[in-house]
Amino acid sequence: MTLKKRIIVLFLISALLPFIFLFFISYHTINSIFTNKIQDSIQGNLKQVRLSLENAIGNLNSVSQQLSFTGTIGRELEIQLASESTYERSLMTSRINSEMNLITFTNPNVGLTMYYFEKDGTYSFENTGVKPNFDPAALPLLAEYFGITYYGPHISRDRFNNKYVLSALRKVDLPSRDDVYVYIETDFKLTQSILDNGISIQHANYLFLDNDNKITYSEMPEVFPANSRFDRDSAFRSGDSSKDYYWFNETSNQGWTIVSVISRADYNKERNGWFLQVVFLSLLILPASLFLAWLLWKMVYRPLSNFSKEIKWMTSSKTAAPPARTRIPEFDQLLDQFRKMKTQIWDLILEVQQKEKRRADLEVEKLLYQINPHFLMNTLDTVHWLSVMNGQKETDRIVTSLNKLLHYNLGKLGQSSTIQDEVEALRQYLTLQQVRYDFEFQVQIEVDPSVLDMPIPRFILQPLVENSLYHGFSDNGMIQVRIAAREEIEVSIKDNGSGMTREEIHKLLQSEQIDREKVGMGIGMNYVKRMLEVYYNGKARIHIDSEPGSGTSVRLSLPFAKEEIT
Structure with missing residues (x-):
């Protein structure tokens, strides 16, 4: 009817x-x-x-x-x-x-x-x-x-x-x-x-x-x-x-x-x-x-007919539609809301395009940081000296660890990883770093077995541990990595290094250029923030506690299920 x-x-x-x-x-x-x-x-x-x-x-x-x-x-x-x-x-x-x-x-x-x-x-x-x-x-x-x-x-x-x-x-x-x-x-x-x-x-x-x-x-x-x-x-x-x-x-x-x-x-x-x-x-x-009934038909039915024609014309064109008035305030407001909705849809399409471009840029940036010539040269130089001084067994251990680490880190950005794979890659990275640095440090890793198969973004733990090594670490250093399952996945990385001031923490969390200015920090906090934001759609949280001379504690709160990016 x-x-x-x-x-x-x-x-x-x-x-x-x-x-x-x-x-x-x-x-x-x-x-x-x-x-x-x-x-x-x-x-x-x-x-x-x-x-x-x-x-x-x-x-x-x-x-x-x-x-x-x-x-x-x-x-x-x-x-x-x-x-x-x-x-x-x-x-x-x-x-x-x-x-x-x-x-x-x-x-x-x-x-x-x-x-x-x-x-x-x-x-x-x-x-x-x-x-x-x-x-x-x-x-x-x-x-x-x-x-x-x-x-x-x-x-x-x-x-x-x-x-x-x-x-x-x-x-x-x-x-x-x-x-x-x-x-x-x-x-x-x-x-x-x-x-x-x-x-x-x-x-x-x-x-x-x-x-x-x-x-x-x-x-x-x-x-x-x-x-x-x-x-x-x-x-x-x-x-x-x-x-x-x-x-x-x-x-x-x-x-x-x-x-x-x-x-x-x-x-x-x-x-x-x-x-x-x-x-x-x-x-x-x-x-x-x-x-x-007759009056309502006269006041509503005819303006609705004009309104329907206006919508059809607007949906067939992406250009701005000329203002149409029905002389009924409610219908005029609906037309205005429709135009605003159309503008918002176009803005959302543009935002999705920009987001996809940002993901591509992030993948390229990741590859650039992953293939760090200083890191590769130092590691290869270490392999050379160890082969001269200590024989083939130690060299084989380093080369094996380096091979596994590079294989994991050079994976594609969109590939899924698990906490177990991420922790294993961290162990290989620490094996190389313990040989590279001329000071002693210990690492304790505790992982709740129930979260080993949980999905997690690739290459998240290594940048945070690398920051602990970079910020004033010395002999008798200690790094504690704990991953537990509570209401969310709680990741804690704590060291006893020189610590940071509030200004440095704020700059580390807010600045997007700090990693580029200091390549020695590795991929850095900026990459971790951006990856968690993209992977969890802004539902993951990062918190840093630190004081000069008292070490640094970095806590990540991650949702159990990854929110798919569309």
């Missing part, structure tokens, strides 16, 4: 699939989203109502505590009741009324406040009129908590108020009488605002349960009558439904519980409305998707 057909087919599928799968997955998704949203909203409002009621009840507790015997007014009440002097009683009554008015004035959320005498069924020091036949026992009990009893919500006992309030009854604990209580109501506006909080959002109705799960207040008396018991085990589960209602609850620290009751129709109203909106919007997706 052409790109044009694929674009149209894919957009049609993407437009039709929502209609196919929408009716299978949307209900679950919408139900999950809106259930969580509605429940969180209702639970949040319910929690706010609980906190507000707890604050109101806490305020009742605080004010009632001020009116108990531990407070100033409570002690003055004790004096007023115990006094036999009419004047003193009148004076204390005036003071108590004044202080009661001050407390109610400084606590605007407090309504009716008074002292209640249980045995007499009377009350006094009320801050407003009281309805007749006042009896706290007739009020709906909400909770009992630390010596204080809470009632409500119930109709206020204030003669001028028929609104719902919360109330508290605290024992004053007077020494002279044990039937005196403080009765306090919340302000009716505060209570009504708390009950109205969040109701309009989901049309919730409230139930209040006391510590024994008995309904003390109900906004749905026809379904949940007051003074009936609310069954927590069967009905009191958040989100559970029965008789077309849903329940949610919050329990206070005092043990009373507020329940929010919502009808199924109100609970699902917002979710069903949103579902209809989704269906309506889905019907608009189909023509919009067809339009987008």
